[in-house]
Amino acid sequence: MIENRSLIVNDLPLEYEVSGPEDGDPVVLLPAQGDWAPLRDALAHERRVYVPDMSSHGGERTAHPSSERMCDELLAFLDALGLERVDLAGRATGGEAAYFVAQAQPWRVARLVLEEVSVIPRRSRQIRPETVDVDCFLAPEERLRPTPDEWDAFRRITAPTLVLAGGPASHVLQERLAALAGRIPDARLTTIPVGHLVHAAAPQEFVRAVVEFLDGLPDGESAELWLAERGVVRTSGGSWTDGESEEGRLTSSEVAHEWAAAAVGDDSLGTERRLRLGFGLVDLLDEYWVTVEIGFAVRGASDPDTACALWNGYRTRLAAPADCEAIVYSLWVDWFEDRDTAETAFTEVLGRDVTQLWPDAPEPLLRRARRVLEASGPVPWQVKAPVYRAATRVPALHEAVFRGILHSHHDVYGDLDPVRALAALDLLDLPEDTEHLAELRSALESGPRP
Known part of the structure; x- marks a missing residue:
């Protein structure tokens, strides 16, 4: 049953609908002018x-309230209801308000859904009447491009995020939606090619995508379920069985070699689902061979959905508390040692976050930075140097920077600049007896290797 209620927010009445069980997990919908009743x-x-x-806040209807105002009111709305943490979904200006909330108070948002949102710089909002729907004016002119600081703000979003795009028929710039998904650390991009009003043109696909995202199992559990549906189950001793092997037991390596290709090539699933299934097998098995099959599956693909799913898979695991040797090793040998992919890979997993590397950065970002820096030996120096320089201002990353420089010196692909490397080394606060420190310093002082 849907109840219509009202409460005081910022000293003014605000109307809202509420439905569902009182003890259910809270989700807030901001459909703007869209009809999200099916969802x-x-x-x-x-x-x-x-x-x-x-639009009803204060008793006077406003057809197009600004997203900034909606953000402020939404935070006050959550406070008034005592909702500390919610799933949040929005479209158009409602989506903008949702991502502003996720930027301002990341801990308040458990999961975030954005349908066909605009990424419009604040300065361009100021030159338009608030009664104009800014979505209608998206264009590639310079005045409509977000500044680097505005793009960087998306890095503050910690919630798993689903970005829904309408494809080429939409007037919203799809490359900008792809860029948005690429800047949120744990985001996935799903394209339903029906135009801007995804929820109206493809209601069943829209609802299914959102519900599956909000209710989704962790990737590792989904992968284990996928294997179980094919008769491969884990035994009490930690090994695996398919009921057919002569000895009755399979190692994680055998499961990876037998099933990884089938998982990332499962035609019954979309690209993003296949890659998530592949990364789920990595979580489950921690076997490098799974990442090899993931690499085979994405090589040559140029669509933004694939790129977003691929790099999101790496970023989230590099930021996780649990170690994942397969991911780090794959990053090094499959992506960083390849001259054709090293720059893109390094930029996607860490380079875009260079302005966020400060001593008070969130621990997940520091974990990711630590692992990437230590594996960055093969990355060309000119690509990684700005990140190394930024990381020197973070004491918690000093050892990782040292290891990155050390590996750069020893790696044939490292393309080390001795002068700049020595300057970075001098900024690190390391114990004098750090293993290999003296030898590395001496080697750098000797100049380029012959």
Whole structure:
């Protein structure tokens, strides 16, 4: 049952709908001018669904409230209801308000869904009447391009994020949506090629995509379920069995070699789902061979959905508390040692975050930076030097920078600049007895290798 309620937000009344069980996980929908009733009803079976009417705030209807105002009111709305952490979904200006909230208070958002959102710089908002829907004016002119700082703000979003795009028929710049997904550390891009109003043109696909995302199992659990459906199950001793092998037991390596190619090539799944399944097998097995099959599956692909799913898979695992040797090794030998992919790979897994590397950076970012820096030996010096320089201001990354420089010196692909490397080394606070420190310093002082 849907209830219509009102409460005071910032000293003014705000109307909202609420449905679903009172003890359900809370989700807030911001559909702007869209009709998300099918999504609301689907979620309300198990979730507590809130739909605030931002256009009614204060008793005077505003057809197109600004996303900044909606962000402020949404935070006040959550506070008034005592909602500390919610799933948040929005489209158009509602989506902009949603990502502003996720930037301002990342801990408040468990999962984030953005349908066909605009990425419009604040300066361009100031030259338009608020009664104009900014989506209609998206264009590649310089005045509509977000600044580097505005792009960097998306790095502050910590929630797993689903970016829904409408494809070539949409007037929203699809390359900008792809760039948005690429800048949110844990984002996936899903294209439903029906135009800007995805929820209206493909309601079933839209609802299914959102519900599966919000209700989705961790990738490792999904991979284990996929294997079980094919008769491959884990035994109590940690090995595997398929009921057919002569000895009755399979190692993780044998499972990887037998099933990884089938997983990333499963034609019943979309590209993003196949790659997530592949990375789920990495989580489950920690076997390098799975990453090899992932690499085979994406080589030559140029669509943004594939790139987003690939690099999101690496970023999230590099930031996770648990070690994943297969991911780090794959990053080194498959991507960093390849001259054709080293720059793109390094930029995607860390380079874009260079402005976020400060001593108070979130621990997941520092974990990712630490692992990438230590594996960055083969990356061309001119590509990684700005990140090394930024990392020297973070004491927690000093050892990783040292290891990166050391590996650059020893790696045939390292393309080391001794003068700049020595300057970076001098900025590191390391114990004098650090293994290989003296030898590395001496080698760098001797100049380029013959």
